[in-house]
Amino acid sequence: MKPPVLTVENFSVDYLGTHTTHAVKEVGFTLARGEVLGLAGESGCGKSTLAYGLTRLLKPPALITSGRATFHPGTGDPIDLASLNGDELRRFRWDKISMVFQGAMNSLNPVISIRAQIEDIFTTHRPQMRRPEREKAVGDLLERVGVDRNRMRAYPHELSGGMRQRVMIAMAMALDPQIMIMDEPTTALDVVVQREILDEITRLRTELGFAVIFITHDLPLLLEVADRIAVMRSGQIVEIQDAYDLYTTPQHEYTKRLLASFPSLTGERGDFIRTGASDARLGQLEETDQDAEGALQ
Numbered sequence: 001m002k003p004p005v006l007t008v009e010n011f012s013v014d015y016l017g018t019h020t021t022h023a024v025k026e027v028g029f030t031l032a033r034g035e036v037l038g039l040a041g042e043s044g045c046g047k048s049t050l051a052y053g054l055t056r057l058l059k060p061p062a063l064i065t066s067g068r069a070t071f072h073p074g075t076g077d078p079i080d081l082a083s084l085n086g087d088e089l090r091r092f093r094w095d096k097i098s099m100v101f102q103g104a105m106n107s108l109n110p111v112i113s114i115r116a117q118i119e120d121i122f123t124t125h126r127p128q129m130r131r132p133e134r135e136k137a138v139g140d141l142l143e144r145v146g147v148d149r150n151r152m153r154a155y156p157h158e159l160s161g162g163m164r165q166r167v168m169i170a171m172a173m174a175l176d177p178q179i180m181i182m183d184e185p186t187t188a189l190d191v192v193v194q195r196e197i198l199d200e201i202t203r204l205r206t207e208l209g210f211a212v213i214f215i216t217h218d219l220p221l222l223l224e225v226a227d228r229i230a231v232m233r234s235g236q237i238v239e240i241q242d243a244y245d246l247y248t249t250p251q252h253e254y255t256k257r258l259l260a261s262f263p264s265l266t267g268e269r270g271d272f273i274r275t276g277a278s279d280a281r282l283g284q285l286e287e288t289d290q291d292a293e294g295a296l297q
């Protein structure tokens with residue numbers, strides 16, 4: 001396995017109240033440099049809480065009750081995220097770890113142009129950049145995610161949901177982070193747009209080499225895009241495996257049930273089709289499926 005970019009140990013989060021919820025319980029995993037790690041599990045199992053917790057974005061009544069998240073830069077000493085103060089954390093968040101959150105496309109400011117919103121990241125984090133350089137960077141970023149650079153003058157309401165989500169992904173990529181956390185980045189979009197954006201993310205990951213924590217309840221989708229998959233249930237990671245192994249030889253009862261709940265994965269014809277390119281073995285699996293399909297015809 002490649003060297004780690006993030007290690008998470010014994011991480012727990014509670015929501016305090018008359019009935020305290022133990023939303024994340026002693027979670028531990030390692031994210032390798034350039035890896036796409038999928039995080040799957042039913043609604044309410046704690047996926048978003050874990051993502052917000054790792055990036056220290058939780059607000060009361062949430063409380064991190066145990067554990068540690070350590071970032072490993074390419075060079076230099078590991079950084080315990082709990083050791084960063086407010087300013088350091090803000091810098092760290094866009095620069096090293098960035099996020100696309102559930103419903104992110106609605107968090108663009110409606111009265112500010114796309115260009116100004118993206119430029120703002122550069123003004124804050126790259127103050128040495130000059131105006132023409134910034135403008136070029138905004139255009140390049142938009143093009144990278146499949147948005148015409150001329151749309152930079154648009155306001156959010158002038159863009160479709162898919163376009164706005166692409167803009168959010170562009171913003172998350174602006175400073176070339178080493179980790180991107182994507183929490184249901186495409187769930188609100190129709191299947192075609194979702195597919196296009198996923199292909200884009202897969203391509204960019206290969207090109208730029210960032211690691212991704214990809215959160216979704218859509219397990220078939222994760223089998224396509226992720227190198228490894230962690231299955232979460234009631235705040236715990238019950239199983240973490242190579243995507244191919246998880247599909248072919250799930251270990252935990254809950255993973256088996258989860259896989260079985262997607263008919264497209266278990267149907268006789270096995271119409272599981274892989275289009276991503278992160279694991280050659282899954283490509284072979286696709287061929288096998290097609291062979292089986294051929295035999296049935």
Ligand SMILES: Nc1ncnc2c1ncn2[C@@H]1O[C@H](COP(=O)(O)OP(=O)(O)OP(=O)(O)O)[C@@H](O)[C@H]1O
Nearest residue numbers: 015021023042043044045046047048049050061217
């Ligand atoms: N602000 C909050 N206050 C109290 N409890 C909360 C809060 N936010 C989340 N929870 C609880 O924490 C648990 C985990 O929620 P979380 O949103 O992390 O789940 P999730 O896996 O992201 O779900 P989904 O797939 O629906 O997005 C749930 O039981 C939820 O009710």
Ligand SMILES: [Mg+2]
Nearest residue numbers: 047048049102
């Ligand atoms: Mg969530």
